[in-house]
Amino acid sequence: MFYLSLVLMIIGGVILSRKRRSFIGGIVFVTGSFFLLLFLLYLILDKAARISPLFESLVFMGVYGVGFLLFLGICLYFIINTHIMSTKEGRSVTAKLSAGLGLNILIVLPLTFYLVVMGTPLRWPLIVFILLFTFLLVDLIFTLLFGAYLVYSWFSQxxxxxxxxxxxxxxxxxxxxxxxxxxxxxxxxxGIEYYRKNPEARFVVSGGQGADEPVSEAYAMGKYLRSQGIPENRIILEEQSRTTLENMKFSKEKIFADWKNQEAPFIIFTTNNYHVLRGVLYAGKVGLKAEGVGAPTALYFLPTALIREFIALLIHYKWFSIGLVLLSLLFTTISFLPL
Known part of the structure; x- marks a missing residue:
């Protein structure tokens, strides 16, 4: 575990040194850090065992007692959050995402532990057990990566x-x-917070007019900025975009049409904290070098929003996701097939 944690942290660190806000680099580095913490926990338990059996029992009960309560608390939080989301935002499929995650963790982790301890049920065909265990392993891996994504997303901002x-x-x-x-x-x-520190900066408010919107989003944003004392000549409207990718593409065009200096401008974009990593991804797609800044989001909304963002990022990095599934299948097959 110690060497695995070091390898993961080195790989993640190298990726992050080349691309500061990399989804894969971030979750690989945090996952390595998590394994390092587990290794340190193992050393603590081993040291306790050398002191005395009674001390070992007390430390063991404390660590696993806290771990169990934390596990149960996280599961209940995600389940209860769905009720809060449904109350505030209305009933929808996305509002149920956090409950789905909570129930998933509550069922999958104990079931996986049971199968590891008990082995293959006698009446089950081996291929069925291999497929079931692969599914559970993949589920646990992606749940772990989601936890790493949460830590990295918070830390990076x-x-x-x-x-x-x-x-x-x-x-x-x-x-x-x-x-x-x-x-x-x-x-x-x-954005205004950063403008106050950089009064020579210009806003690019990016958003077109949807079919059910009375004006373009850029117009509404410009109106709000003016109400907050931002001068008209510091506001550039970008009124074509319909998606985040188009936000980046058309904003880039507006910026480089406006920029007069020789050196490249320093650009930031503001979005909500859960959306920053995907925003960086889309900026890179259109060749826009920009740093993302996260605005606060209501706590009840965050779990569902982060789950959606994580799923979207896994879909974008589909070969990374498929590779993890295939590696899990290979590991399970090698582990349980008779030699």
Missing amino acids: KFPIKRKVDYIIVLRSGIRSEEVPPLLKSRLDK
């Missing part, structure tokens, strides 16, 4: 940008009137 900012892109999120909703307002307010 704890370092504010201190460089001089030239442009602040604000990404769309949907409107129902000319007034910006709370989610979009939080993105604009985060």
Whole structure:
């Protein structure tokens, strides 16, 4: 476990050194850190055993007691969160994502432990057991990666940008009137926070007009910025985009049409904290070098939003996801097939 943790942390560190906000690099590094913590926990238990059997029992009961309560608390939190989401946002399939994750963890982890301890049930064909165990292993791996994604997503946003900012892109999120909703307002307010430190910067408010929207999102965002004292000549409207990818593409065009200096401008974009990593991914796709800044999101909304983002990132990195599934199948097959 110690060597595995070091390998994972080195691989993740190398990826992150080349691309600061890399989804794969981040979760590989955090997963390695998690295994290192498990190894240190093992050393603590081993040291306790050398002191005295009674001390070992006390440490063992404390560690596993806290672990069990934490496990149960996390599962219950995700399940209860679905009720809160349904109350505040209405009943929908996405509102049930956090409950699905909570029930999944609650069932899969004990079932996997049971099968590891008890082995193949006598009446089950071996191929059925291999497929079932592979499914459970894949489930556990992706749950672990989701935990690593949460840690990395939180950690990557704890370092504010201190460089001089030239442009602040604000990404769309949907409107129902000319007034910006709370989610979009939080993105604009985060942009204003950076503008106050960089009064020469310009906003690029990015968002077109949907079929059910009275005005373009860029217009509504510009209106809000002016109400907060941002001068008109510091606001550039980008009113074509319908998706995050288009936000990045058309904002890039607006910025380089406006930029007059020889050196490249320093650009940031603001979105909600759960969306930053995917925003960086889309910026890279269109060749836009930009740092993402996360605006706060209501706590009840975060679990569902983060689960959706994680699924979207796994789909984008489909070969990484498929590779993990195939490796799990290979590992299970080698482990349980008779020699």
